Amino acid sequence: xxxxxxxxxxxxxxxxxxxxxxxxxxxxxSNPIIIRKAKKLVLPGVGSFDAAMNNINSITGLxxxxxxxxxxxxxxxxxxxLGMQLMTSFxxxxxVSGLGWIPSRTCRFPKHTSLxxxxxxxxxxLPNKPNLLTKQLSDNSRFYFVHSYYVKVDDPVYSIMRTHYxxxxxxxxxKDNIYGxxxxxxxxxxxxxxxxxxxxxx
Amino acid sequence: MxxxxxxPCLLLKDHRLVxxxxxKNPNYIGDPCNTIRIFNELEVDELIILDxxxxxxxxxxxxxxxxxxxxxxxxxMGYGGGIRTLDQARxxxxxGFEKIILNSLIFSSPSTVxxxxxxxxxxxxxxxxxxxxxxxxxxxxVYVNSGNTNTGILVLDYCKNLINLGIGEIILTSINREGTxxxxxxxxxxxxxxxxxxxxxxxxxxxxxxxxxxxxxxxxCSLGIGSLVVYxxxxxxVLVNMPNRLNV
Numbered sequence: 001x002x003x004x005x006x007x008x009x010x011x012x013x014x015x016x017x018x019x020x021x022x023x024x025x026x027x028x029x030s031n032p033i034i035i036r037k038a039k040k041l042v043l044p045g046v047g048s049f050d051a052a053m054n055n056i057n058s059i060t061g062l063x064x065x066x067x068x069x070x071x072x073x074x075x076x077x078x079x080x081x082l083g084m085q086l087m088t089s090f091x092x093x094x095x096v097s098g099l100g101w102i103p104s105r106t107c108r109f110p111k112h113t114s115l116x117x118x119x120x121x122x123x124x125x126l127p128n129k130p131n132l133l134t135k136q137l138s139d140n141s142r143f144y145f146v147h148s149y150y151v152k153v154d155d156p157v158y159s160i161m162r163t164h165y166x167x168x169x170x171x172x173x174x175k176d177n178i179y180g181x182x183x184x185x186x187x188x189x190x191x192x193x194x195x196x197x198x199x200x201x202x
Numbered sequence: 203m204x205x206x207x208x209x210p211c212l213l214l215k216d217h218r219l220v221x222x223x224x225x226k227n228p229n230y231i232g233d234p235c236n237t238i239r240i241f242n243e244l245e246v247d248e249l250i251i252l253d254x255x256x257x258x259x260x261x262x263x264x265x266x267x268x269x270x271x272x273x274x275x276x277x278x279m280g281y282g283g284g285i286r287t288l289d290q291a292r293x294x295x296x297x298g299f300e301k302i303i304l305n306s307l308i309f310s311s312p313s314t315v316x317x318x319x320x321x322x323x324x325x326x327x328x329x330x331x332x333x334x335x336x337x338x339x340x341x342x343x344v345y346v347n348s349g350n351t352n353t354g355i356l357v358l359d360y361c362k363n364l365i366n367l368g369i370g371e372i373i374l375t376s377i378n379r380e381g382t383x384x385x386x387x388x389x390x391x392x393x394x395x396x397x398x399x400x401x402x403x404x405x406x407x408x409x410x411x412x413x414x415x416x417x418x419x420x421x422x423c424s425l426g427i428g429s430l431v432v433y434x435x436x437x438x439x440v441l442v443n444m445p446n447r448l449n450v
Contacts, residue, residue: 014298017273046300047323118325118370120401121424122205122247142205144248144278146300146325165204187278187300189245 002026003038007055010044018186024200032061045082050094074177076202084180102175103154115166118148125161125171132202141191143183207424210431211250223381225349231432235270240442242275253283257347272298305330306346315367324370333357334377349377371401379407383436414450
């Protein structure tokens with residue numbers, strides 16, 4: 001059973017649709033007391049970094065439960081899009097601190113004359129080391145991205161996928177039980193299904 | 203490298219899928235859910251669904267149909283037609299769509315558009331701009347209410363205004379070319395693209411893989427297609443299909 005965290009931000013509906021489609025039991029939950037019993041978590045998110053962190057910090061008990069699940073109980077957690085960025089220490093998008101679970105930071109795409117920001121559309125994410133989350137993906141797997149900021153890990157050991165858009169950036173990261181993907185697996189057809197299937201089996 | 207996007211634009215009327223020509227004469231294509239299931243199998247880049255009946259007074263957004271669609275389709279999807287409030291938009295996002303597409307609302311209530319952008323982010327709000335070429339002045343004017351009302355505003359000025367409202371993407375539709383298979387209105391598309399800094403989806407007139415290639419060579423990265431993906435050929439029967447990625 002996978003618990004999708006609903007903290008008032010992010011497309012929880014499409015995530016639930018995708019898990020249903022691949023035959024994985026999932027629920028949407030915002031109550032920290034119920035989240036405390038979760039076996040596996042998905043942290044979705046769209047929108048701005050500060051708004052998302054403020055939402056998490058304002059739901060009584062949610063931040064503590066998330067830290068406990070991630071760092072003490074160490075159950076598998078998958079951050080998606082902004083959800084992944086929240087796992088970093090801070091973002092150039094805002095002033096509020098991130099969850100800081102993976103040594104990394106969130107940076108703005110450099111200004112470039114011909115490339116538009118946000119990075120929106122289908123791009124290749126290339127696994128750069130074997131990992132449970134990226135099992136059975138081909139080398140040219142395309143995923144759907146929408147973001148104006150990207151994640152930079154402090155140590156390449158935490159990077160598990162890389163993507164090129166003007167610069168090379170970390171499109172999937174992992175530290176022990178904590179995983180993050182910048183793209184939207186729930187909107188990326190078969191490759192996205194593979195990622196979510198892999199996560200459900202971790 | 204970011205892939206170029208080829209986006210089927212599907213039209214709903216009375217909960218059925220139709221295809222128009224120059225915004226008129228809706229021709230019945232099929233059941234929306236079945237068709238979208240096929241596009242999902244074909245792994246299309248993205249889908250745009252527009253309810254063309256929405257300007258009528260009694261129109262209600264068909265949430266249950268949108269829900270059925272969202273549980274069948276695992277690509278990014280945008281919906282347009284009759285969105286006037288934040289609550290309606292929120293419902294559409296909750297169902298599993300990631301973009302709302304606004305047309306007449308931009309003209310009638312720019313302040314609501316701004317509120318939608320502030321609440322859901324630029325990336326989630328697409329501006330739909332329908333324009334028609336004036337026979338006498340040769341200028342392009344924007345039309346709203348499913349192409350029925352001339353705003354009297356030139357298309358470039360209108361698009362610039364959309365950017366000021368914070369809209370994250372524009373779908374630009376040539377009413378003259380829609381459903382005609384005559385190819386894209388390249389001059390207008392090029393001119394608008396030069397002046398805006400958000401992704402532009404060119405729409406209206408695409409009739410062949412060659413049309414797609416011509417557009418991509420101009421560095422226009424996204425396009426919408428209608429007739430080409432629901433008919434087997436011009437003036438022929440219904441066939442849901444996609445251009446071969448290898449040829450474009």
